[in-house]
Amino acid sequence: MAKQVIFNNMVLRDGHQSLAATRMSTEQMLPVLKQLDSLGFGALETWGGATIDAGLRFLDEFPFDRLDKLKAGTPNTPHMMLLRGQNIVQYANFPDDVVEAFVKMSAKHGMDIFRIFDALNDTRNIKTAVKAVKAAGKHAQGVMCYTTSPVHSIESFLKMGEELEAMGCDSICVKDMAGLIPPVFAYKLVKGLKDRCKIPVNVHTHETAGLGASTYYAAIEAGADMVDTSITPFANGTGQPDTVRMLSLLEDHPRKPEYDIKTLQDLSVHFKKVYAELDKFTAHKNEVVDSEALIYQVPGGMLSNFRNQLKEQKMEDRFEDVFAEIPVVRKALGWIPLVTPTSQIVGVQAMLNVKFGRWKNFSPQAMDIALGYYGQTPAPVDPEVRKIAAEKSGKDPIDCRPADLIEPRMDKLREELKKEGLPSDDEHCVIWAMFPQELKKHYENKSKPAAAPAPKQEVKAAPAAPAAPMAESAPVPAGSRKVQLSINGHDYTAIVEEVVSE
16 A cells, blocks of 8 residues: 655745745744644644744744744644755854754754755755754754756756765755746656665645646655645745645545645634735735746746846846846856855846846855855856956855854854843854844843834845845845945945745
């Protein structure tokens, strides 16, 4: 008898990150935790991705408090989080000791499954996190970010799967962040992974281009152990396929799992109310199939945002030129996948190339990719582009793991927190490392009189990178704006963008 496929549910993390700018609050989740826990999902994704940033920044929630409450309300279901490897849940590399402390504290507060990826698919950037998860006695799920290019093939992904297994990962996730993996490719990839690897295979996709449900069906036929679904209205479109829909699609299939339809319908009623409460952060464009994503092979959020940005730059007549430039930039930068933060970096550089001439205005982040500061790219960086990046940035190229150049920081973080008069335990240290200004503001708000009004959710944005200097002449990603920031006494120009991606 065929083994039933397992559904993980993403409504408490990726569902609202993809469709409502990550604005669902803990209070909006609490009423249905018992019902979610009763369904027997393989896992509930409750943390990671943009939820830690957005929760602290816009909802004024201390991240570990949310995890504690969700874990207490769903004690029978494993909890899962999305972890950006050496980036943790930010957009720059952090020292090993900070990554290790973050994993240890997350496990302490109830996290069970750590889904660990690197934007370049550089496995060196996830090794520390994998080791830390294993040391904590938890489940390390290694991720391969799906993308298409002349150097990406089923064989290249299969070799990566073998590498993830050899590294000690407990399972493999095929992560299709843009919803572009065709069903037949998914079938062949999953079949190959099941033939070559002994650990379970999880497939994750989005319904952005309308392929999600059929891709899951093909993956299940090939033997996928798990797939990720969500609950309407935080499902479909740029989110994951809806759970009820997937159950219907698998009707009479020998691998169809059993999840109570009445409970799922009741949950949908609750989440429809929440969706209405978050209407200022939702958009029809995210709820429907976007076939253009298939044409341009970029994430749906990036596609729609760029239309707006080109209008702001008075470049709407250059849309085709900019999107034709994206593969040129990707090739020059070693055919990197398009996932946060690389999708933003490639998109901005494509626009700069079209507006100012190819590589005339080189963004700092793109230069860092060219020089190896994000990690090893899937293919070699164009030598001429790397030379230009070195000349413009004044940096030498590197071939080592980027984090090898970063000094341990936990002791310094602890001293900084004490100096600020803030708690200096490991939980606060790791949040301070990534979001110092937001954490400080959180405690300033806590010290206000109880009658003070709650912070308003007025800005549909979150920083694309941790206060990195930006070229003054560079346009910013669509849905974004430039802001002047003062961080630790230093002034920066940074870009602030809508949280829509993984």
